[in-house]
Amino acid sequence: MSRWGGRKRSRRPASTATAATSGQTYLMPFGKWSGTPVQDVLVADRAYCTWLCAQPWFRNDYPQLHALFSQNGAAPRATPAHNAMQLRYLDDRWCLRLALMLDPPSFRYDGPEPPLQAYGQHRYAIVNRELEAQAGGGWWDVRFQLYVPPLLSERVLVELKTSIGDEWPEVLRQVKRRNQGEDRFDRAGGPMACVVVRSWDSTNHWASVAQAFQSEHITLISEAWIGAV
Numbered sequence: 001m002s003r004w005g006g007r008k009r010s011r012r013p014a015s016t017a018t019a020a021t022s023g024q025t026y027l028m029p030f031g032k033w034s035g036t037p038v039q040d041v042l043v044a045d046r047a048y049c050t051w052l053c054a055q056p057w058f059r060n061d062y063p064q065l066h067a068l069f070s071q072n073g074a075a076p077r078a079t080p081a082h083n084a085m086q087l088r089y090l091d092d093r094w095c096l097r098l099a100l101m102l103d104p105p106s107f108r109y110d111g112p113e114p115p116l117q118a119y120g121q122h123r124y125a126i127v128n129r130e131l132e133a134q135a136g137g138g139w140w141d142v143r144f145q146l147y148v149p150p151l152l153s154e155r156v157l158v159e160l161k162t163s164i165g166d167e168w169p170e171v172l173r174q175v176k177r178r179n180q181g182e183d184r185f186d187r188a189g190g191p192m193a194c195v196v197v198r199s200w201d202s203t204n205h206w207a208s209v210a211q212a213f214q215s216e217h218i219t220l221i222s223e224a225w226i227g228a229v
Contacts, residue, residue, distance in 0.1 A: 175213075
């Protein structure tokens with residue numbers, strides 16, 4: 001059982017077909033592309049995305065979308081499929097499910113309580129969420145904390161991969177460097193880093209690769225598992 005009250009899932013890889021078809025569509029909430037999937041806007045109208053990012057109201061009112069639009073095209077990994085994965089973390093319930101799987105270290109929080117919402121047996125809040133969060137050794141795709149009164153989790157650090165093949169040792173090296181650049185707090189044991197994968201294309205067995213990641217304190221997770229929590 002998780003310290004947060006959820007049940008940990010067994011670590012077994014999802015099939016490529018299941019993982020590739022999982023996903024939720026997020027729609028633009030305003031403007032000329034209102035009602036259009038955000039990932040389609042990122043591909044179809046880069047000039048509009050650039051214009052939005054220059055507007056102070058967009059930065060203030062939609063900080064997560066601003067972060068996503070700002071980085072679109074700035075790195076080779078900013079593909080429509082990658083953006084679609086990243087958009088899922090605007091959903092508080094999706095973040096909660098991942099946190100319940102990871103069971104991150106936590107500490108008692110005595111500060112002002114953020115607004116809570118209910119999901120099953122949980123009353124919770126997702127706080128300090130960032131998309132494209134800068135770290136000492138690069139950028140995390142997502143970074144957030146889970147608050148379940150009276151506990152606040154350490155930071156959950158997420159690297160997203162649409163697929164991983166036999167280049168996985170380089171992925172491990174990159175994420176390890178990034179993880180080492182994070183500040184650590186003795187009170188909670190440090191942040192919880194993970195790599196979430198949509199499609200597994202390696203000739204190596206998932207379990208052996210997951211063990212290699214775990215030896216560096218990084219958890220390898222299939223995206224399909226999160227939706228099944």
